[in-house]
Amino acid sequence: MTCVEFQKALPYIIDTGGDAEHQAHLQSCPVCSDLVADLRYIAEQAKLLVPMEDPPTRVWKGIQRGLEREGLSGRSTGPGGRILKRLHSNFVLS
Amino acid sequence: MKALTQTKKILAPGLSEAEAIERAKQGDAISFEALYGLHKRRVYSLCLRMTGNTAEAEDLTQEAFLQLYRKIATFRGESAFSTWLHRLAVNVVLMHLRKKGLPEVSLEETMEPQQEDAPRKDIGARDNVLAGSIDRVNLERAIESLPPGYRIIFVLHDIEGYEHNEIAEMMGCSIGNSKSQLHKARMKLRDLLKLSRAEKAARH
Numbered sequence: 001m002t003c004v005e006f007q008k009a010l011p012y013i014i015d016t017g018g019d020a021e022h023q024a025h026l027q028s029c030p031v032c033s034d035l036v037a038d039l040r041y042i043a044e045q046a047k048l049l050v051p052m053e054d055p056p057t058r059v060w061k062g063i064q065r066g067l068e069r070e071g072l073s074g075r076s077t078g079p080g081g082r083i084l085k086r087l088h089s090n091f092v093l094s
Numbered sequence: 095m096k097a098l099t100q101t102k103k104i105l106a107p108g109l110s111e112a113e114a115i116e117r118a119k120q121g122d123a124i125s126f127e128a129l130y131g132l133h134k135r136r137v138y139s140l141c142l143r144m145t146g147n148t149a150e151a152e153d154l155t156q157e158a159f160l161q162l163y164r165k166i167a168t169f170r171g172e173s174a175f176s177t178w179l180h181r182l183a184v185n186v187v188l189m190h191l192r193k194k195g196l197p198e199v200s201l202e203e204t205m206e207p208q209q210e211d212a213p214r215k216d217i218g219a220r221d222n223v224l225a226g227s228i229d230r231v232n233l234e235r236a237i238e239s240l241p242p243g244y245r246i247i248f249v250l251h252d253i254e255g256y257e258h259n260e261i262a263e264m265m266g267c268s269i270g271n272s273k274s275q276l277h278k279a280r281m282k283l284r285d286l287l288k289l290s291r292a293e294k295a296a297r298h
Contacts (some may be wrong), residue, residue: 011277014277014280037225038223039280039284042280042287045228045233045255046237046248047255049137049230051140052234054135055135055138055151056152059138062152062156063160066157066160077187087257
């Protein structure tokens with residue numbers, strides 16, 4: 001198997017480990033072996049990324065405004081009216 | 095996809111996440127705000143990574159929680175709340191991208207297919223492997239530099255933990271296409287990270 005043939009099958013190899021022929025090439029070719037190691041390393045590192053940061057406080061204020069703009073505070077039934085009234089009173093008090 | 099690992103999250107003294115969800119369904123503002131406090135970071139990070147744009151991420155986080163407010167009564171607990179909310183947030187981002195008419199969600203038309211599908215130009219050349227040489231900041235920067243179509247698939251699969259069948263359903267593409275785009279994204283990331291490492295070495 002050539003490097004070109006091996007690399008054409010890379011998504012399958014990364015997914016499944018590949019077949020015996022792929023494994024044989026992997027053992028004998030340092031270039032393709034490095035490539036596979038890098039791709040696996042990138043995938044592993046990505047899994048370790050955690051959420052980065054909190055949104056700024058204006059996002060929450062925007063949510064409050066959005067609910068008000070949609071007129072949900074005026075609902076007489078359902079959760080909307082009650083939520084907005086309480087959001088409003090919290091907002092005014094704070 | 096990945097769900098938050100805590101089985102019982104306590105939001106405030108005497109208030110678990112499950113209780114907050116039930117109270118928010120009934121219109122309790124404090125509970126809704128508590129749910130926002132618990133999930134805002136992950137939703138915002140998802141939006142930021144998918145769009146690569148702070149202003150858009152803020153708007154989309156806002157929209158995701160507005161949608162949460164509108165739809166929380168339909169949450170039946172068939173999946174973890176975090177899973178349900180993050181799926182909702184992903185849909186908000188994808189809808190936004192579709193409205194913008196950007197090509198990144200037209201995955202069936204891959205970018206420069208001949209070039210990207212061609213065998214590596216560096217076949218035969220050997221370089222040091224990446225292991226141990228990249229940190230979180232470098233990786234985040236490289237992800238931000240990815241073409242949008244690649245970035246979305248990479249974020250959804252490798253960071254958020256969605257399976258290809260879930261991505262295909264959300265994106266309206268084939269599973270094979272999702273796999274192909276993910277592979278191209280990782281290859282592009284490898285190039286970007288190697289370039290970043292070479293530039294760093296040249297400065298020292």
